[in-house]
Amino acid sequence: MPLNYESIFIDLKTEQNDVLHLKRIYQKDKEGSELQNLPSILLIHGSVENGRIFYSVNGKGFGSYLAENGFDVFVADLRGKGESKPNISSKSNFGQTEYILEDLPTFANKVREIKGHFPAYWAAHSWGGVMIPPFMLRFPQVAEAAKKMVFFGSKRRIRTKGVEKILKIDFVWNFLGKISSKTLGYMPTTKFGFGSDDESSGFIKESNKWIYEDKWICKDGFDYQSSFQNLKQKNGYFPPTLHIAAAKDTILGNPNDVKLLKEEIDNQSDELWLLSKSNQNLHDYDHNNMLTHKDAINDHFPKILEWLK
Numbered sequence: 001m002p003l004n005y006e007s008i009f010i011d012l013k014t015e016q017n018d019v020l021h022l023k024r025i026y027q028k029d030k031e032g033s034e035l036q037n038l039p040s041i042l043l044i045h046g047s048v049e050n051g052r053i054f055y056s057v058n059g060k061g062f063g064s065y066l067a068e069n070g071f072d073v074f075v076a077d078l079r080g081k082g083e084s085k086p087n088i089s090s091k092s093n094f095g096q097t098e099y100i101l102e103d104l105p106t107f108a109n110k111v112r113e114i115k116g117h118f119p120a121y122w123a124a125h126s127w128g129g130v131m132i133p134p135f136m137l138r139f140p141q142v143a144e145a146a147k148k149m150v151f152f153g154s155k156r157r158i159r160t161k162g163v164e165k166i167l168k169i170d171f172v173w174n175f176l177g178k179i180s181s182k183t184l185g186y187m188p189t190t191k192f193g194f195g196s197d198d199e200s201s202g203f204i205k206e207s208n209k210w211i212y213e214d215k216w217i218c219k220d221g222f223d224y225q226s227s228f229q230n231l232k233q234k235n236g237y238f239p240p241t242l243h244i245a246a247a248k249d250t251i252l253g254n255p256n257d258v259k260l261l262k263e264e265i266d267n268q269s270d271e272l273w274l275l276s277k278s279n280q281n282l283h284d285y286d287h288n289n290m291l292t293h294k295d296a297i298n299d300h301f302p303k304i305l306e307w308l309k
Contacts, residue, residue: 048195
């Protein structure tokens with residue numbers, strides 16, 4: 001059946017007149033009517049990118065694949081990213097705290113408005129998978145509605161060492177990020193030649209703290225590490241999560257750092273997969289092409305689909 005790609009715009013009612021974009025991808029029947037009772041999944045992108053990491057209008061990508069296989073797919077563009085407006089600039093007075101406490105709840109509520117319930121499944125790429133766990137802790141009613149989650153190349157702390165880490169993280173993300181935030185009011189990553197979207201100064205500051213510090217604390221003082229420990233002690237519910245790492249993802253989602261995030265959440269039902277030739281995958285994938293490679297649809301996507309179902 002043909003896929004329908006629908007853009008949904010949500011007014012955040014902020015001083016900057018921020019409008020969020022949510023792409024919905026789903027099947028219609030032969031008469032053109034929406035198929036009913038399809039399970040919902042909300043996809044969250046990472047830093048210096050937007051929701052297009054998950055789909056293309058010609059039917060490619062993980063989001064399109066899920067829709068072809070019976071999911072009602074919702075792909076978020078976080079504030080200032082993709083088709084959300086306005087684009088990030090020196091006027092962007094938000095960071096990852098606002099993404100966690102305002103954007104993600106708004107997207108989840110929009111899915112509930114459309115489907116009658118919060119998203120049944122979640123998926124994320126890179127830093128998107130770092131923001132979802134704190135969001136779930138702050139909004140337990142959304143966590144309780146979620147059956148499973150999949151994180152691609154998601155890491156919080158970067159403990160990998162080497163020249164690449166010094167260049168990409170210490171120099172570009174940390175040093176240039178701080179300098180550009182002070183001089184320009186934001187980080188124009190697209191002008192620096194990497195990523196499809198810029199980042200706000202608030203996001204640069206907050207994400208750097210989480211990358212370098214062992215403590216996992218929000219700027220409002222909420223301690224996520226302690227909250228996960230308390231949740232485990234009380235036998236509370238957290239959605240089973242599949243953490244996916246790629247063999248050639250050497251710094252942005254190094255398998256060891258992905259494992260660190262899994263251990264930090266410390267959910268017994270979580271799993272960690274490594275996409276590599278040694279694990280019978282077709283390729284040693286990297287940070288982005290684990291989602292965009294043309295062979296993914298016949299390689300690991302079917303296995304992920306089976307895990308979700």
